[in-house]
Amino acid sequence: MIEENVSLPRIHYLNSHYGWKSWLFTTDHKRIGLLYMISITLMFFLGGFFALLIRLELLTPQADMFNADTYNKFFTLHGVILIFFFLVPSIPGTLGNFLIPLMIGAKDVAFPKLNLLSWYIFVIGSLFTLWVVAVGGIDTGWTFYTPYSTTFANTHVIAATLGVFFTGFSSILTGLNFIVTIHKMRAPGLTWFRLPLFIWSLYATSIIQVLATPVLGITMVLIAVERFAKVGIFDPALGGDPVLFQHMFWFYSHPAVYIMILPSLGVVSELISAFTWKRVFGYKFVAISSLMIAIFSFIVWGHHMYVSSMSIYAGMLFSILSYLVAVPSAVKVFNWTATLYKGSVSYDTPMLYALGFIGLFTIGGLTGLFLASMGLDRHLHDTYFVIAHFHLIMVGGAVMGYFGGLHYWWPKMFGRMYPEWWGRLSALIVFVGFNLSFFPQFIIGYLGMPRRYHVYAPEFQVLNVMSTAGSSILGVGYLLPLVYLIWSLRYGKVAANPWKAKGLEWETASPPPPENFLEQPIVTEEAYNYPTRPAHSPRHAGKLTGGLAQPAGATGKGREAEVV
Amino acid sequence: MSNAHSPVAHHFYTVEQQKDSATIGMWLFLATEILLFGALFTAYAVYRYRFPDAFMVASSRMDWKMGGLNTLFLIISSVTMVFAVSSAEKGRRGGLLGFLAATGFFGTLFLVVKYFEYMHHYHDRDVPGLNFHWTGAPELANGAQMFFFLYFFMTGLHALHMLVGLGLLIWIFITAYQGKYSPEYYNPVEMFGLYWHFVDLVWIFLFPLLYLLGAHLPPGGGGHH
Ligand code: HEM
Numbered sequence: 185m186i187e188e189n190v191s192l193p194r195i196h197y198l199n200s201h202y203g204w205k206s207w208l209f210t211t212d213h214k215r216i217g218l219l220y221m222i223s224i225t226l227m228f229f230l231g232g233f234f235a236l237l238i239r240l241e242l243l244t245p246q247a248d249m250f251n252a253d254t255y256n257k258f259f260t261l262h263g264v265i266l267i268f269f270f271l272v273p274s275i276p277g278t279l280g281n282f283l284i285p286l287m288i289g290a291k292d293v294a295f296p297k298l299n300l301l302s303w304y305i306f307v308i309g310s311l312f313t314l315w316v317v318a319v320g321g322i323d324t325g326w327t328f329y330t331p332y333s334t335t336f337a338n339t340h341v342i343a344a345t346l347g348v349f350f351t352g353f354s355s356i357l358t359g360l361n362f363i364v365t366i367h368k369m370r371a372p373g374l375t376w377f378r379l380p381l382f383i384w385s386l387y388a389t390s391i392i393q394v395l396a397t398p399v400l401g402i403t404m405v406l407i408a409v410e411r412f413a414k415v416g417i418f419d420p421a422l423g424g425d426p427v428l429f430q431h432m433f434w435f436y437s438h439p440a441v442y443i444m445i446l447p448s449l450g451v452v453s454e455l456i457s458a459f460t461w462k463r464v465f466g467y468k469f470v471a472i473s474s475l476m477i478a479i480f481s482f483i484v485w486g487h488h489m490y491v492s493s494m495s496i497y498a499g500m501l502f503s504i505l506s507y508l509v510a511v512p513s514a515v516k517v518f519n520w521t522a523t524l525y526k527g528s529v530s531y532d533t534p535m536l537y538a539l540g541f542i543g544l545f546t547i548g549g550l551t552g553l554f555l556a557s558m559g560l561d562r563h564l565h566d567t568y569f570v571i572a573h574f575h576l577i578m579v580g581g582a583v584m585g586y587f588g589g590l591h592y593w594w595p596k597m598f599g600r601m602y603p604e605w606w607g608r609l610s611a612l613i614v615f616v617g618f619n620l621s622f623f624p625q626f627i628i629g630y631l632g633m634p635r636r637y638h639v640y641a642p643e644f645q646v647l648n649v650m651s652t653a654g655s656s657i658l659g660v661g662y663l664l665p666l667v668y669l670i671w672s673l674r675y676g677k678v679a680a681n682p683w684k685a686k687g688l689e690w691e692t693a694s695p696p697p698p699e700n701f702l703e704q705p706i707v708t709e710e711a712y713n714y715p716t717r718p719a720h721s722p723r724h725a726g727k728l729t730g731g732l733a734q735p736a737g738a739t740g741k742g743r744e745a746e747v748v
Numbered sequence: 749m750s751n752a753h754s755p756v757a758h759h760f761y762t763v764e765q766q767k768d769s770a771t772i773g774m775w776l777f778l779a780t781e782i783l784l785f786g787a788l789f790t791a792y793a794v795y796r797y798r799f800p801d802a803f804m805v806a807s808s809r810m811d812w813k814m815g816g817l818n819t820l821f822l823i824i825s826s827v828t829m830v831f832a833v834s835s836a837e838k839g840r841r842g843g844l845l846g847f848l849a850a851t852g853f854f855g856t857l858f859l860v861v862k863y864f865e866y867m868h869h870y871h872d873r874d875v876p877g878l879n880f881h882w883t884g885a886p887e888l889a890n891g892a893q894m895f896f897f898l899y900f901f902m903t904g905l906h907a908l909h910m911l912v913g914l915g916l917l918i919w920i921f922i923t924a925y926q927g928k929y930s931p932e933y934y935n936p937v938e939m940f941g942l943y944w945h946f947v948d949l950v951w952i953f954l955f956p957l958l959y960l961l962g963a964h965l966p967p968g969g970g971g972h973h
């Protein structure tokens with residue numbers, strides 16, 4: 185981080201209007217981003233609370249605190265809340281909303297009112313879910329498998345599916361808005377291959393949101409109707425096929441795992457570039473790989489159903505396709521690594537998260553390949569190995585990317601820095617806690633401990649205790665940022681572009697004015713146009729000379745000439 | 749907010765930019781609709797494959813004449829909608845209002861016919877979850893119920909889209925009456941037209957799959973009563 189002498193702009197999007205109405209009826213994408221941030225933060229800690237209860241119960245092999253039914257409700261609520269109400273809307277809703285128009289030099293997204301509407305729909309969906317929590321929960325698992333969900337469960341399935349339906353609808357509107365925005369709102373000169381990689385990844389994410397989510401939506405309605413009318417297309421008594429449900433569910437939910445990870449992949453590309461002070465190696469490959477991931481994600485859903493009466497030939501096909509999806513993911517990892525090579529790497533908090541991401545995402549992805557091979561999956565399906573696999577990607581990957589991005593753009597959003605020391609400390613705590621939570625789960629899963637039980641064989645206890653200890657540490661790692669980020673809103677050091685990072689979003693004031701740029705920017709260079717300086721890093725030079733050095737072409741004179 | 753004189757919203761720079769945005773947005777929305785209905789068409793395919801005879805016999809309980817009439821109504825309404833858009837494009841307000849009204853008229857007729865059809869099925873005890881009662885060959889009962897579930901679900905979802913369409917149409921009509929549209933700006937009319945055609949198109953697929961499948965059998969063939 186470089187010290188800078190800056191003061192807050194006089195008028196910006198936070199103080200241009202006052203009062204609760206100016207927030208609840210805003211159409212400013214930046215404010216909507218903050219509305220999302222507040223709502224998903226609440227959901228994050230609620231879902232995390234259920235995780236803690238699960239881990240507490242698993243401290244011992246017997247049932248101590250909860251019976252089977254209660255335990256089932258806890259893991260269901262944990263999954264439903266954190267997947268549909270936190271991770272899916274997380275980066276697109278907050279950082280995406282905030283940054284897309286800034287990064288492409290627009291005044292707002294293409295449909296500002298629709299943007300606000302999508303937040304309201306998200307809130308309606310969340311209220312359904314909170315209601316379910318309040319009146320007694322749901323115990324089907326986040327996957328809502330039939331016929332349990334339609335016929336046998338006597339918990340609040342209808343309300344929960346409607347909640348998911350609503351948040352899905354909101355997700356569709358966000359994706360639609362982003363695609364149109366990226367197509368039509370780019371500043372003059374901002375060609376596709378000059379776009380930041382974060383934009384590419386959100387574009388790919390949006391495609392999935394728009395094309396996969398409707399299938400989930402109608403599937404949820406079909407479940408609700410089947411429960412309500414006591415007849416429906418999944419009902420085995422009618423000759424209906426529960427496996428059809430699984431197909432429809434995973435047709436959304438596999439692509440959805442990429443809705444959750446792609447935005448983080450984009451964030452990490454930005455972080456790697458900013459903290460190595462370099463162009464991302466193989467920019468075009470990284471950009472296109474996002475699209476490839478989006479396309480492949482639609483044709484691998486069957487790998488969740490190898491043991492659901494799938495024919496061996498269909499299984500082989502899905503298996504091969506699943507291996508293929510690893511290729512574009514690996515392209516990204518290799519390119520990031522190549523970017524680090526000979527970069528002037530600085531280890532600020534966002535970069536710590538990015539580095540953690542790379543390691544954990546890689547392991548998570550590789551274990552995905554284990555699971556994608558039919559023979560192994562026969563053994564590992566529905567064990568803790570699967571739990572560890574997807575938590576490595578969703579928590580070790582997606583959530584770390586979100587936290588990294590949050591810290592990186594925090595000064596952009598609020599004009600103030602978070603306390604760097606605390607930031608690094610909690611990034612470290614998160615990393616340690618995370619690994620302690622989930623690595624043991626690979627082992628217990630491999631040894632055969634099934635998921636979704638509140639009791640287990642005594643020989644698994646040591647590893648389970650390790651995992652619970654890790655989760656407690658992880659919890660601390662998540663609570664710290666909550667405290668110091670809120671603290672920094674008032675007491676943080678004023679900052680504009682502490683990273684001396686490139687990118688249109690840093691060309692305007694921090695926090696930005698209501699319509700982002702005082703004049704329409706005109707873009708004349710590619711993203712990440714960092715000066716090539718193998719020997720002397722201006723960042724480091726800046727540090728030596730007391731931090732006031734302005735690298736030519738990054739900010740200041742060299743750049744202003746380009747912004748008309 | 750757009751100011752009173754310009755139809756271009758504050759965050760756009762040109763009319764074209766605004767129009768292109770709306771058009772792309774609308775097509776994307778229609779893509780989501782295709783997937784929404786697509787899941788149901790998939791389910792239809794799965795179960796028709798599983799219960800070929802039951803689907804055919806159950807389908808013969810549909811009144812293909814009513815369905816055909818409705819198909820006609822929707823096609824006419826799509827044609828009038830085309831004329832409505834072209835009137836808007838040419839700045840003919842009278843034509844726009846007239847053709848919108850005609851579109852709404854035929855759309856409403858469709859729903860009226862649909863209402864009578866539903867009532868008919870209700871009296872014939874064809875409604876799964878409410879009063880389904882099959883008196884035909886017992887081995888076809890499950891498949892027939894599946895057929896009728898899909899029939900009500902799919903046509904119900906379609907009818908819901910028609911209702912939303914009519915609501916939008918009223919709004920377009922009122923704004924057209926207020927003179928909001930001109931050859932420079934008639935985006936909403938055109939976008940609504942896309943939606944309306946899409947909903948018609950869904951019906952064009954529903955009609956043969958649900959009504960014509962068993963039309964060659966005697967009415968209610970093998971059915972009850
Ligand atoms: C290289 C890419 C990936 C491959 C090949 C892969 C493969 C698999 C396979 C085969 C399963 C099924 C295991 C079983 O149930 O027996 C699975 C489960 C899962 N994966 Fe992945 N995966 C990949 C990436 C991801 C990503 C990026 C995410 C999330 C961001 C993710 C999230 C999940 C989840 C949530 C489950 C468990 C679903 C459940 O049953 O509750 N996966 N994965």
Ligand SMILES: [Cu+2]
Nearest residue numbers: 438485487488
């Ligand atoms: Cu998957």
